[in-house]
Amino acid sequence: MKKVRVFLYIFVFICLLTGCSKNQKREAISDVNDLEGRRVGVALAWGPDYLLTGRDDLELIRYNTMASMVMALCYDRLDAIAVEKPYALYIMKSVGGCHIVEEPIKRANVNAYVSPSRPELLDEFNCFISEFKKTDTYEDIMDRFLNASVYEPEIIPVGSGKKIKVGVGSDNYPFSYINFDTGAYEGCEIELVKHFANAYGYEPEFIDGTYEACELGVSSGKLDMSFYGCSELYREDVELSGMATVSDGYFPMDIVFIEIEDPEKVKIQTVIDY
Numbered sequence: 162m163k164k165v166r167v168f169l170y171i172f173v174f175i176c177l178l179t180g181c182s183k184n185q186k187r188e189a190i191s192d193v194n195d196l197e198g199r200r201v202g203v204a205l206a207w208g209p210d211y212l213l214t215g216r217d218d219l220e221l222i223r224y225n226t227m228a229s230m231v232m233a234l235c236y237d238r239l240d241a242i243a244v245e246k247p248y249a250l251y252i253m254k255s256v257g258g259c260h261i262v263e264e265p266i267k268r269a270n271v272n273a274y275v276s277p278s279r280p281e282l283l284d285e286f287n288c289f290i291s292e293f294k295k296t297d298t299y300e301d302i303m304d305r306f307l308n309a310s311v312y313e314p315e316i317i318p319v320g321s322g323k324k325i326k327v328g329v330g331s332d333n334y335p336f337s338y339i340n341f342d343t344g345a346y347e348g349c350e351i352e353l354v355k356h357f358a359n360a361y362g363y364e365p366e367f368i369d370g371t372y373e374a375c376e377l378g379v380s381s382g383k384l385d386m387s388f389y390g391c392s393e394l395y396r397e398d399v400e401l402s403g404m405a406t407v408s409d410g411y412f413p414m415d416i417v418f419i420e421i422e423d424p425e426k427v428k429i430q431t432v433i434d435y
Contacts, residue, residue: 246261286408
């Protein structure tokens with residue numbers, strides 16, 4: 162028993178010397194290209210998962226939901242998480258004591274999925290995006306998108322009866338979501354679709370679904386297009402699968418790290434439910 166106690170004392174002494182402690186605060190990330198073995202969480206099959214897979218300077222840990230990943234960060238199971246900037250801003254409003262690492266890992270565009278049976282729709286949308294990016298209206302949408310402060314300006318429809326079925330998420334802020342006061346779809350991608358529809362005389366019908374359901378809808382032809390904040394990092398896999406054709410990019414989106422800034426101030430302030 163005495164030998165065991167001596168061993169424990171020696172172990173604790175070594176831990177103190179080496180700085181080992183369950184709740185030790187690591188130095189802030191100074192170089193996004195060298196994470197020195199940090200434990201980094203990503204949402205399974207999201208853009209950061211594609212981006213960070215294969216890096217040997219970190220331990221990549223995948224989570225099925227954003228909520229479980231954020232909880233792991235709060236309870237010291239992770240050193241950092243990697244997410245797209247719009248979701249990072251949402252997390253910052255939901256959790257205290259964290260901060261976004263200023264240097265992004267990568268900037269990747271957001272793209273739409275178009276049914277393989279509608280090649281003319283892909284051409285029209287790509288032409289529209291090319292010109293729309295030059296407008297003040299686009300700059301206004303981008304400013305709100307990059308700051309996750311989306312509102313819905315009035316966009317009067319001028320469609321001539323040609324309908325397009327568009328798959329979107331009802332809780333994918335700031336891309337698309339339902340305003341519970343009005344029951345209408347809002348979000349930066351909703352605005353984009355409305356401007357595109359007006360430019361080509363379409364009447365968009367927004368259809369709610371999960372990312373997977375919208376992808377299958379586009380593949381089967383039940384949907385003409387899908388807008389789901391889809392990163393260009395998925396492009397190769399999506400096009401190889403033949404499930405959809407992928408549009409040109411329209412919103413540049415940074416992928417960033419979030420880490421704990423002050424362990425004493427970590428607090429869940431609002432529920433993250435995805």
